[in-house]
Amino acid sequence: GNSVTQMEGPVTLSEEAFLTINCTYTATGYPSLFWYVQYPGEGLQLLLKATKADDKGSNKGFEATYRKETTSFHLEKGSVQVSDSAVYFCALSDGAAGNKLTFGGGTRVLVKP
């Protein structure tokens, strides 16, 4: 079956530091890949997505590239802010099953001023 593995947190950074969260996946076919973010007390918000190999998703300074050869979709941001403190989830949808998302375990990020 499908699975998503992402690095465990928490990740603690200083403001303006570089952030990378690793994500690898196992799936049949050609899945779409997503990064969602969850702020305290809220539901999930889509951060970015990529639907085919070599696509780069980007939003709010975050980027991730769909790497089929390494089955990875690592999230990066060049300069984090305190407001980026949240839990980040990598997810995939394999298309064969409607809109079902398979999530990674989530990575908590804490940015200190």
Next chain:
Amino acid sequence: KAGVTQTPRYLIKTRGQQVTLSCSPISGHRSVSWYQQTPGQGLQFLFEYFSETQRNKGNFPGRFSGRQFSNSRSEMNVSTLELGDSALYLCASSLTGANNEQFFGPGTRLTVL
């Protein structure tokens, strides 16, 4: 455009009781999915409804059920509650088709005593 709404936001029940959670999707969205979020198991897919039919189902016992109405609103029901059912239940809506972006509601926090 109004987002996904879930009611109630918080619920406290005792073991053996049953509970019904409600989800109103974004206008025009016909797919509604439900997820359970717990600290131990993370985010797990429960089921997806599309056009009043269950399109996908996760690996949960039959105590978990759902339905969708003609206006796309959805309910999920958990019967014979167990302590382990305590979780944040998230509803997400999306357009038709597959691999679409899912828009999440704020969730219903269920506590089983």
